[in-house]
Amino acid sequence: MTSEYKTKQKDCLLNVLKEHKDSILSCDDIYMLLVKENKKIGIATLYRQLEKLVESGVIRKYKAEFTNKYLYQYIDKECQCEDHLHMICLKCNKLFHLDCEEAKHLIKHIEEKHHFKVMSSKVVLYGLCEDCAKHD
Numbered sequence: 001m002t003s004e005y006k007t008k009q010k011d012c013l014l015n016v017l018k019e020h021k022d023s024i025l026s027c028d029d030i031y032m033l034l035v036k037e038n039k040k041i042g043i044a045t046l047y048r049q050l051e052k053l054v055e056s057g058v059i060r061k062y063k064a065e066f067t068n069k070y071l072y073q074y075i076d077k078e079c080q081c082e083d084h085l086h087m088i089c090l091k092c093n094k095l096f097h098l099d100c101e102e103a104k105h106l107i108k109h110i111e112e113k114h115h116f117k118v119m120s121s122k123v124v125l126y127g128l129c130e131d132c133a134k135h136d
Contacts, residue, residue, distance in 0.1 A: 023073075026070070
């Protein structure tokens, strides 16, 4: 019975993350989204499930700028996140995939000229998206 319950909780968690795959969410954000959907999960269980999903590669974990919180992103299989950089808006927490030739040239330059292997999936640029910058 308890394993079935945990599976349902994990499924609910995954559904929330998939629904918000273009955003990065804190544990508090995820918890509130689950509460809105009337899904019951304890905060400690939520943290454990998130860590398991990080370990299995289903989600990615980022250290939030200017806070001690972590943010989580669902990794869409079609995304190929290892091949490009990411940008995160500091206002709306939206995640953008930076898949352009200029970024690829920069990575190639760093690797060839500075002998430093860039882990693209770990590189995050923080700033304001176009919409948030208009209202700032």
